[in-house]
């Protein structure tokens with residue numbers, strides 16, 4: 001369980017906003033990113049955060065769509 005005092009000093013690394021505990025996730029009250037908690041230690045890393053509404057988390061848009069013109073393609 002996350003200590004309340006610890007939770008109060010935590011902040012979203014993206015928008016520097018306070019976070020709250022939601023289930024077993026740390027949720028930013030501003031951008032809604034969800035940070036995992038491992039062994040009772042909040043992992044406040046952008047790379048580890050799940051974006052709101054994106055199951056699985058990670059970077060939602062980067063590399064999501066196929067590149068119609070891949071570099072180095074035979075021409």
Ligand SMILES: [Zn+2]
Nearest residue numbers: 012015028031
């Ligand atoms: Zn945030």
